[in-house]
Amino acid sequence: MKKSEIQIFLAHASEDKPAVLALYNRLKQAGYKPWLDEEDLIAGQIWRDEIPKAIKASQIFLACLSGKSAKQGYIQRELRIALDTLGQMLPGTIFFIPMRLEECEIPDLRSAEVGLNLRDIHRLDYWKENGFEQLERAITYQFKLEPEELKQSVIVPEEPKKLLSVFNFEIVGVNAKGEQIKKESKQSQYFAQDLGNGITLEMIAIPGGTFTMGTEDEEIERLVKKFNWDGFRWERPQHRVTVSSFYMGRYPITQSQWKAIAATAKIDIDLETNPSNFKGDELPVEIVNWYQATEFCKRLSRETKREYRLPSEAEWEYACRAGTTTPFYFGETITGKFANYRASNTYAEEAKGEYRQQTTPVGQFPPNAFGLYDMHGNVWEWCADTWHDNYDGAPRDGSVWTENGNDNRSPLRGGSWCFNPYFCRSAYRGFNNRRDFSSFYGFRVVCGAGRTL
Structure with a gap:
């Protein structure tokens, strides 16, 4: 599989959009196909219809967690909206990754899995320095990325990242x-x-x-x-x-x-x-x-x-x-x-x-x-x-x-x-x-x- 074929749905709370947008851009630069409502919804589209479609088309459901989103249940609700709409229509497996944007507890999101075969790849700490590298390693292992694709990875400069x-x-x-x-x-x-x-x-x-x-x-x-x-x-x-x-x-x-x-x-x-x-x-x-x-x-x-x-x-x-x-x-x-x-x-x-x-x-x-x-x-x-x-x-x-x-x-x-x-x-x-x-x-x-x- 190629990086450009891996669609990654970014579930998040609205308060976290600046940090999630940065993650979206990093994923895009690295050659993946991230999906973020604010970037990928077209004017006039109904988000309640499009978000379940985007999840269905994705290989990874990336739950972007912060103290606020984890505590107030934003991610659980977004997942349930998709599941309520699609029911049993989602075939196969979508890999699920809880990723922390800041230090916080990871809630029990598995209770929301109705009609969706969720499988953890990893629990990641993006808020730590090596969080994105953890994500890349986990995806590479799970999807057995082609060697040529790995050579073409876009390396994010260290200085701006810091x-x-x-x-x-x-x-x-x-x-x-x-x-x-x-x-x-x-x-x-x-x-x-x-x-x-x-x-x-x-x-x-x-x-x-x-x-x-x-x-x-x-x-x-x-x-x-x-x-x-x-x-x-x-x-x-x-x-x-x-x-x-x-x-x-x-x-x-x-x-x-x-x-x-x-x-x-x-x-x-x-x-x-x-x-x-x-x-x-x-x-x-x-x-x-x-x-x-x-x-x-x-x-x-x-x-x-x-x-x-x-x-x-x-x-x-x-x-x-x-x-x-x-x-x-x-x-x-x-x-x-x-x-x-x-x-x-x-x-x-x-x-x-x-x-x-x-x-x-x-x-x-x-x-x-x-x-x-x-x-x-x-x-x-x-x-x-x-x-x-x-x-x-x-x-x-x-x-x-x-x-x-x-x-x-x-x-x-x-x-x-x-x-x-x-x-x-x-x-x-x-x-x-x-x-x-x-x-x-x-x-x-x-x-x-x-x-x-």
Whole structure:
């Protein structure tokens, strides 16, 4: 049997998706055929129908376990859904592997075997350094992989593997009055890019998916009427976009990160090492135009041997929303307690807050569900696209949109410390000339998942 013929179904809890996505990518790189709902379900497919089909087509059921999934029974339920649907239709054997993403108890999953011949290959500890190697050895032995196939295995570089880490954080939610109505624990995976002298750049794993970009016409007209601003019409037409997985900076680029890269050799243009108006190593860099931001990306790519760039507008909005459909990733409104903007003005029914009149250190406010900080306010963030007045003809794959655009201008997203709250919305599109700079223009970087794992 060949590696490419071994389909591996990854059963997991939604909270563990960043770690499971990393495992999915490693399996894919190694030549296997992993199946993960978020990566392999097509828009419009019904997951309750497709998951049993995927299990039926798989040779291995890989139960990805964490303390939360094991305790709350997510994996048992997913297995039972498949079994209840398929009944006795599953012929033969599917090999079952419990694999721990972190140190936790392995629950008794064998009690769920109704109509399915489950056989353990091994009990694996992926959270330990040699966990993936254990998995490879177990599969090789059980499926008697062809020698030629083993020679062609893709070896995952040691350095990136060691740099991949998981961190825990809390997100909050507010109602239209700005009252906190939710607090929830989340987990994301990231790697830390070494920039030298103790300075690192933390890149968060953003799982691929499909989302609705822009704002519906009725809401746009309500906003135009309420705030007397035609710029909301730049957010139409609302459309579906499918984004591939990528990595995005946990924070906007800070002044210490800027200095580390700006001090390296020039590629196209010179960079001032300390351009910002508000000084502080952990403050976001500002007074940076689009050309300077892209020069930073080119130098960063050269220094790290990874391809860094500005995000596309679609990637930025997808990452900002992090699965939400509300105006802000916090919910129906925004408050000065949770973001840095002109909080003396209000968006909905919330009370007025503090207008700080300057940037704040990155990471000071609660992140979104992907673990990204400062996506609302602090500094506007440059995107790679050329400017278009609306989304007519926009790509549906999340790619950078340059065709038929104004290549003297580029989008800016997220609002800033001195802008009103409605400019900070997830869907709002700002723009400026690529040569313009200001104390409220900054940026963050992205890189492709394939370059990192």
